[in-house]
Amino acid sequence: MKPIIPVTRPQLPSLASLMPLLEQIWDSRQLTNGGPLHQRFEQALADYLGVEHLSLFANGTLALMAALRAHTDRDTRGRDQVITTPYSFVATAHAVRWNQLTPVFVDIDPVTLNLDPSCVEAAITERTTAILAVHCYGRRCDTAALQALADHYQLRLIYDAAHAFAIRDAGGSLLRHGDCSVLSLHATKVFNTFEGGAIVSTSAAAKQQIDRLRNFGFVDETRVASVGINAKMPEFNAAIGLLQLPAIDQALAARARVAAAYRQALATFDGLEPLLPLAGQNENNGYFPIRVGAAFPLSRDALYEHLRAQGIHARRYFYPLICNLEAYRTGAGSRHPLPNANLIAEQVLCLPIYPDLAADDFERVIAALGTAHASHRNARPCLIPDPSDAR
Ligand SMILES: Cc1ncc(COP(=O)(O)O)c(C=O)c1O
Known part of the structure; x- marks a missing residue:
């Protein structure tokens, strides 16, 4: 292992x-x-x-x-x-x-x-x-x-x-x-x-x-x-x-390099979307969150397990939503609809990022995402009928 x-x-x-x-x-x-x-x-x-x-x-x-x-x-x-x-x-x-x-x-x-x-x-x-x-x-x-x-x-x-x-x-x-x-x-x-x-x-x-x-x-x-x-x-x-x-400026620069490498590598995976940087601010790359969308053959949780099985501890920050945690479910606060928060909490996975993330380890993460993509390509049922089936 x-x-x-x-x-x-x-x-x-x-x-x-x-x-x-x-x-x-x-x-x-x-x-x-x-x-x-x-x-x-x-x-x-x-x-x-x-x-x-x-x-x-x-x-x-x-x-x-x-x-x-x-x-x-x-x-x-x-x-x-x-x-x-x-x-x-x-x-x-x-x-x-x-x-x-x-x-x-x-x-x-x-x-x-x-x-x-x-x-x-x-x-x-x-x-x-x-x-x-x-x-x-x-x-x-x-x-x-x-x-x-x-x-x-x-x-x-x-x-x-x-x-x-x-x-x-x-x-x-x-x-x-x-x-x-x-x-x-x-x-x-x-x-x-x-x-x-x-x-x-x-x-x-x-x-x-x-x-x-x-x-x-x-x-x-x-x-x-x-x-x-x-x-x-x-x-x-x-x-x-x-x-x-x-040492902080060097550390921030190293994080930025890892983030840039992720953005480049992930561009080839349909359905894995890094969050777009927001205009008008710099980034510290404390996290590298991606959204696992419908175009990816695995759900976010299945991808999390796939990575985990290979020793890659990506994290589902932030899931469950705080209001769904045991300590908050019965809170007296009024309930408001949370469609975006619920969707995001189901989709986001934070990939490993730190200043001294070794190149080999980075490649391991990308390779593991690649095997998830390749080996499960047909795993999600296709809801669009193939015209060649209409015989
Ligand atoms: C959004 C947020 N708020 C508060 C905290 C609490 O900070 P600390 O762990 O230093 O108590 C953390 C992290 O730990 C956090 O991520």
Whole structure:
């Protein structure tokens, strides 16, 4: 059996480069609570991303929870619903629920795969407090339309930007939109600190509120002004982040080369459609999603199994839809039609992509897609009668 090809593989700094930073931590005995490496990495990451107000977090999920805590106003207005997408990683909705808020899932746009603003508008009620949008696979949401809705209906707009590291649109970093944006720096992401996350705020005052929330709500040694949480990034993870930053541009370039090679190779397979890049933004190629269409002889799930049998661990991100997971099926949120989300969740398969994906492994993936195509060409019943049969 050949070695497994995972869907992603984390980028790591050299152990030799880590040792001096570990020695600094050991010398200072400052392991967490905003130590010197944390301070350096927070500033360096903000500079790299081209944003002003960034707060590091222990992970993206805690960051999402804090973002919703800071930017929803259930306490003052009694509103408890957050309109969000069912086509995302489950942490998006979990963060809503952990805030005692109710996720309301609405349909996605079939091109961006993100919240369809017209479906968002149709779901707004007097109970709506916020929109939680996801830039899925780093594809930008319709930020202008969502902001217009948020302004018109006086709603908060929070972006789960876990996939949107280093994405820019015409105006600069994509992370500047809405009330805040949340990054994940998890091992599976384009840029990782093992575990980690960040919130990009729009003002120094908003950042201060977030910084307090991630540290139990402490204002100073004796004052706790809000019900915060412990979501601080430790010094070790900040050290990893500092070492990863100088290598990120090379990693992004390597991912772009893999993505380009996939696009070229897949052009020969009818029915396997890579998502088209969106105009007006760059790509980070954190994922390589393809749609397995009717013209391909295998269904998406059969192709997934075919690849799996050969040690190729493509993933069905995001299937099932969050609203169909056991924890959400019986939720109190109102049900909205989700035709696009259902179709996309049945069709998308994310192929392996990472900066050091070896050429041999890439060829193995393409060869496996080829055998799936060739050996099952007649597997799906042909619904169009062959004229030569009409004798
Ligand atoms: C869309 C999305 N939101 C949130 C998260 C949660 O981030 P973390 O794993 O850093 O907690 C992830 C990934 O893990 C994600 O893909």
